Amino acid sequence: MEIQFLGAAREVTGSCYLIHAGGRRILVDCGLIQGSAADEVRNREPFPFDPTRIDAVVLSHAHLDHSGRIPLLVKAGFRGPIYTQRATRDLCRIMLKDAGHLNEKDAQWENRKRQRKGSPLVEPLYTLAEAEAAMRYFKVLDYGVTQEILPGIRVRLRDAGHILGSAIVELWLQEDDLARKLVFSGDLGHRGAPVLRNPEAVGEADLVLLESTYGDRQHRSWEDTWAELAEVLGQAERERGNVLVPAFAVGRTQELLYIFGRRYEDWDIGRWTIFLDSPMAIEATAVYARHWQLFDNEATEAYRRTRNPFELPNLHYSHSSTQSMAINRIQSGAMIIAGSGMCNGGRIKHHLKHNIWREHSHVIITGFQARGTLGRALVDGATHIRLWGEVIRVAAKIHTIGGLSAHADQAGLLDWYAHFDERPPVALVHGEPEAMDILARRLRNDYEATVLTPAPDTRLDLRNLPPRAPARPAAVEH
Template identity: 65%
Template sequence: MDIQFLGAAREVTGSCFLIRVGRKRILVDCGLIQGSPEDEERNRDSFPFAADRIDAVVLTHAHLDHSGRLPLLVQAGFRGPIYTHRASRDLCRIMLKDAGNLNEREAEAVNRKRRRRRLDPVEPLYTVKEAQRAMRRFRGLDYDEIRRIMPGVHVRLRDAGHILGSAIVELWLEEDGLARKLVFSGDLGHHGSPILRDPSPVEEADLVILESTYGDRLHRSWEATWGEMAEIFREARSEAGNILIPAFAVGRSQELLYTFAKHHRDWGLDDWSIFLDSPMAIETTQVYARHKEVYDPEAVKRSQENGGNPFALPNLQMTRTPRQSMGINRVRSGAIILAGSGMCTGGRIKHHLKHNLWRDETHLVFVGYQAHGTLGRRLVDGAREVELWGEPVKVGARIHTVGGLSAHADSEGLRRWYAGFTRGPALALVHGEETPMEVLGDRIAELRGRQGIFRPGNGERIDLAELPERAGTG
């Protein structure tokens, strides 16, 4: 009985963990590696296991760095069930299809150039049809129900509060009289964030696999964060500029729309034209509106008061078509534009950057994590010139990083969640860069000592039989 770390091991993306229980094989997550072109090329590598030997997948949530290689897994021979929350299943139906469509378009663009050079064509990473084929393997679960998924393996999903349907995964394992309980944090949500409930506490485990994305920082208070957003709107309005917000289509866009609706009057948002310029974000917002069963009490109340839709705004335009999107570029002042991708690696935000980034009156607001090697990270780090479609573009816009809006728990939130376990279970830190992981490890060592805190590298294993038994089988 062991666990092998095959992704998000001393890096942030590509979440993938393989558990062996006797002859059974379970994957927790199967995510895309994101970042630089060199990093993303690794997604084409063969899996370090036989896909047809995997008996089941448990998916923590729909973000592509956790779900994005599932079509490749099915393509490689996986025929088992994929267990996840019902809302995550609905989001994956959107996200994996969109990823397949993007793969096809990227391959088509590359192949046009290759044909002129008489080179063999490249295949898309996977297609829309392959993404849809993977969706047939999904099995929806509710929070808090214990499900036997195979002999000797039980699973329960708990609310992680990160995005709609995001889950903490509890796994009870039994083999030849040995019982172990693993708890995967998935991505833990930011305490007090809009719409969703705070992460559920879990008390017992033998091994906790904990994300560490923001393990070295503390988020600003929500009050200060919203105050900063309001000030950006005031400054941009006085300077007759536009506001560009590269926003992830799943989670961040919905949080922003919800907050804009909540503060519509006191932030003076009726003076703006607000554009949600992302077909995927529009479709995702509709999924969010359907799953009110996972809302926090305030969001439930606001939904009831707002005609059943907590995202409705009188001056919101949802631009689905390319023609509608291009029309936004004629707006020289007074536009708030939410568009993907959240790290500026593709999508409609790049077109809006081309038309606005060089303008001094533009405000560019980053509201999420920017991975190394991405355009967003270069802008956050202070680049004064970037390249868009082979053309250099000067950076005249004011760059804002509103870190308090993160959907991830900060160092204190991660430490506090781990502190809810009894008897200090063993800990494996994942989904983080070296410094955040080290800082978080030091903070948690103050609670339970350093023994039993792991920072596994890619491919490393932990023998679960060698862990002290702490939690039992529940």
């Protein structure tokens, strides 16, 4: 009985873990590697296992760094069930198809250049049709239901509060007389965030796989975050510029629309012409509204009053590329919410090209920016960026609203771990090395936890897990 760390090990993206138990092979997540071009080319490497011998996949949530290689897995011969929360299934139907479509467009673009050079042509990573084919293997689970998915292997999903349908995965394994329980945090949500409920607590585990995206920092309070966002919008209005909001199509976009509706009068949101320039975000927003039963109490009440808490009187949906291009004729007063959230693709790049050199423009960064992405370069203070071969000066004001993150901060991660009755060993995943190492020190110091930070391809024999330590009160300060 063992677990192999195949992705998001000493890095943030590419979540993928292979469990061997009782002669069965279970994959938890199968995500894309995101970041620089050198990082993303790794997605084309063969899987380090035989996909035809994987018995089942358990998917924590729909973000592509957790789900984005599933079509490749099916393309390579996997034919087993993919278990996930039903809202995640609905979001994956949108996101994987969109990824397949973009893969085809990127390959066409690259091949036009290669043809002119006489270079070999490339194939899409996977196509729209291959993404659609993968969806037939999805099987839905509801939160809180324990189900045997293979002989001796049971799974239960808990609400992770990160995006709609995001799950903490509890996995029980039985091999002969050996029993082990693994808990995968998935991506844990930020307590108090709008729309969704807080992450659920789990009490027992033999091994916890804990994300560490923000293991080295604390978010600003929600009160300070809303004040900061209101101040940025006020400054942009006074300077009569446009506001660009690179936003993840799933999660961040819906939170922003919801909070703009809640603060519509206070922040004078009506002064802006707001464009949601992302067909995928438009579809995802409809999925959110359809699964309103997963909302927190406040958002549930908002839904019952309005039937769609994401609608605004000044919100315009931009479906087509023609509509998107028309936005770029606007010099002032536009708020443009577009993907991708890390600025490494999608329509936001076109809006940056037309606005980032303007001194009165503003860019609001609302989420994590992986190393190697254009968004990370802007956060790190780049004075020039390159788009489609053109070097463009950065004159717009760049605002990083860190408190909007959909990930738990260090205090949130520690508090979630503190709910375990005993102190099970922890394997830190899904984080940059510096953040991971700082969180590891806190877990060791505050909880006397055994903490591992597995390198890629590390195999851990689950028969040899260290015993759980008795629980003791956590340190008061985080």
